[in-house]
Amino acid sequence: MASAYERWCYLASLVVRILAIVFFAWPFSVVAIAGRDSNQAASRTWITDVTIVSPEKLDHIEIASVLIENGRIVRVERRKGAKTPTGATVVSGKGQFLIPGLIDSHVHVTSLPGISPEQAKTNLEINKKYFKQVPRSYLYYGYTTLVDLGVAVDRPVLEAMRQAPLHPDLYSCGDALVFANGYPMSFAPPTIRFKLFPNFLYDPKQAATIPSEYKPEDHTPQADVERVKDSGGICVKTFFERGFGQDRNLPVMGPEVLAEIRKTANKAGLVLMMHANAFEAQKFAVEGGVDVIAHGMWNWGDLGKQTVLPPEIRQVLDQIVEKKIGYQPTIEVLQGLRAYFDPEYLKTAAIPKVIPKEMLEWFDSPEGKWFKKELAQDDASDAAMSEAYEKGPVRRVRQVVAYLAKKNANFLFGTDTPSAPTYGNLPGLNGYLEMQQLQKAGLSLAQIFEAATISNAREFKIDSQLGTIEPGKTANLVLLKKSPLQSLDAYDSIATIWVHGEAVARDNLAAD
Numbered sequence: 001m002a003s004a005y006e007r008w009c010y011l012a013s014l015v016v017r018i019l020a021i022v023f024f025a026w027p028f029s030v031v032a033i034a035g036r037d038s039n040q041a042a043s044r045t046w047i048t049d050v051t052i053v054s055p056e057k058l059d060h061i062e063i064a065s066v067l068i069e070n071g072r073i074v075r076v077e078r079r080k081g082a083k084t085p086t087g088a089t090v091v092s093g094k095g096q097f098l099i100p101g102l103i104d105s106h107v108h109v110t111s112l113p114g115i116s117p118e119q120a121k122t123n124l125e126i127n128k129k130y131f132k133q134v135p136r137s138y139l140y141y142g143y144t145t146l147v148d149l150g151v152a153v154d155r156p157v158l159e160a161m162r163q164a165p166l167h168p169d170l171y172s173c174g175d176a177l178v179f180a181n182g183y184p185m186s187f188a189p190p191t192i193r194f195k196l197f198p199n200f201l202y203d204p205k206q207a208a209t210i211p212s213e214y215k216p217e218d219h220t221p222q223a224d225v226e227r228v229k230d231s232g233g234i235c236v237k238t239f240f241e242r243g244f245g246q247d248r249n250l251p252v253m254g255p256e257v258l259a260e261i262r263k264t265a266n267k268a269g270l271v272l273m274m275h276a277n278a279f280e281a282q283k284f285a286v287e288g289g290v291d292v293i294a295h296g297m298w299n300w301g302d303l304g305k306q307t308v309l310p311p312e313i314r315q316v317l318d319q320i321v322e323k324k325i326g327y328q329p330t331i332e333v334l335q336g337l338r339a340y341f342d343p344e345y346l347k348t349a350a351i352p353k354v355i356p357k358e359m360l361e362w363f364d365s366p367e368g369k370w371f372k373k374e375l376a377q378d379d380a381s382d383a384a385m386s387e388a389y390e391k392g393p394v395r396r397v398r399q400v401v402a403y404l405a406k407k408n409a410n411f412l413f414g415t416d417t418p419s420a421p422t423y424g425n426l427p428g429l430n431g432y433l434e435m436q437q438l439q440k441a442g443l444s445l446a447q448i449f450e451a452a453t454i455s456n457a458r459e460f461k462i463d464s465q466l467g468t469i470e471p472g473k474t475a476n477l478v479l480l481k482k483s484p485l486q487s488l489d490a491y492d493s494i495a496t497i498w499v500h501g502e503a504v505a506r507d508n509l510a511a512d
């Protein structure tokens with residue numbers, strides 16, 4: 001059932017790549033950027049009497065005041081009655097909770113949700129409005145840092161987002177390392193697939209199918225990893241996926257290729273991430289010493305019908321715990337597909353906050369439901385389809401995540417938004433929904449909070465700047481009306497977001 005998602009994941013990125021230049025009309029705003037810098041230089045903010053919820057001090061929650069200066073946290077004052085620093089704008093945090101900005105370490109900001117490659121060509125206005133809203137929607141739900149895992153990265157789109165007036169910090173894994181003719185380049189026609197995936201891995205056994213203009217020495221693990229590094233990437237994304245549907249026997253890398261990627265990623269200081277959602281794939285990833293597994297294990301292969309977690313799976317999960325491998329359950333990948341079989345989904349009250357209303361209207365039209373036909377199986381009813389997700393992949397991934405949660409695995413918060421051209425994975429909102437899935441699967445509120453703050457910051461080596469509320473760090477902060485350690489809906493009680501010290505009220509980030 002995950003097959004359509006995988007297939008369209010590729011197509012969506014392809015069409016965006018082709019059309020990005022048409023969509024984007026954002027001029028490079030020198031004025032806006034200069035304006036923001038000078039504002040920062042002059043600005044001092046003093047957030048008073050607020051409950052600090054910072055992941056390094058969860059056992060010692062205190063009320064304090066925080067001073068922001070030049071986009072950084074410069075002081076966390078725990079003494080009572082401290083004087084207001086001169087010239088500071090005072091924000092009362094009384095009765096509220098301050099957390100570090102949230103980090104989503106698995107997004108595809110340049111992919112379109114819910115729109116097919118063909119339709120994208122005739123919906124240019126909607127698409128343009130959507131891409132302008134994307135960075136704001138992430139901020140609306142408190143996500144101030146994103147790691148983009150775009151398969152074939154569309155740099156103009158990424159750059160346009162980085163230059164938007166208000167946007168999350170945007171890191172990237174550069175162009176993914178795709179095994180020659182393997183997933184996901186297998187979905188592109190043979191004549192163009194090597195061009196579309198310029199950072200592919202050469203496979204001598206398949207030399208006959210690789211155009212002669214591509215030289216083996218330019219597509220070694222080392223050459224590929226260096227290209228990611230040179231493009232400013234902080235991570236390397238690769239895949240172990242044998243395929244599905246018509247393409248069940250795609251070529252996959254062997255352990256010696258992964259070992260070479262591992263070695264060169266280490267040398268380059270890059271985090272190694274592997275797409276793996278099957279038991280076999282996660283076993284391979286663990287044995288190859290990857291840093292992060294980019295999906296939950298919802299495909300158990302021959303063990304899929306077993307209702308209790310089989311011992312051979314537990315063994316792999318134990319190693320994930322022991323080796324502290326970063327684990328992104330991405331349960332919303334499945335819920336995002338299931339959304340097409342939920343007649344109430346498009347009535348979700350939060351949707352108009354994160355996408356333009358024209359887009360929602362279009363999703364609700366017969367044309368907007370095209371992806372449902374891709375997912376539907378024979379004449380199965382909505383209820384039957386929904387149940388098939390619930391009893392199959394969703395049940396399996398929940399069992400896996402519950403086991404890992406009990407052992408306090410190194411969970412990393414990542415949503416894979418959008419995992420397909422599904423309208424079920426919308427920016428920002430999908431993070432809130434993923435948190436609900438994690439809680440349902442057995443993560444505690446503290447585990448969810450850590451996964452979305454300090455654990456992500458540490459894994460991606462950005463913890464000197466992000467992930468906690470401590471002096472010296474970037475002032476990416478979120479003020480909540482409720483405590484995220486008391487209830488999950490705290491993440492939907494946001495009052496104010498600070499991005500590099502610049503305050504914005506949540507309501508001002510909603511779509512219109």
Ligand SMILES: [Zn+2]
Nearest residue numbers: 108149416419
């Ligand atoms: Zn992804």
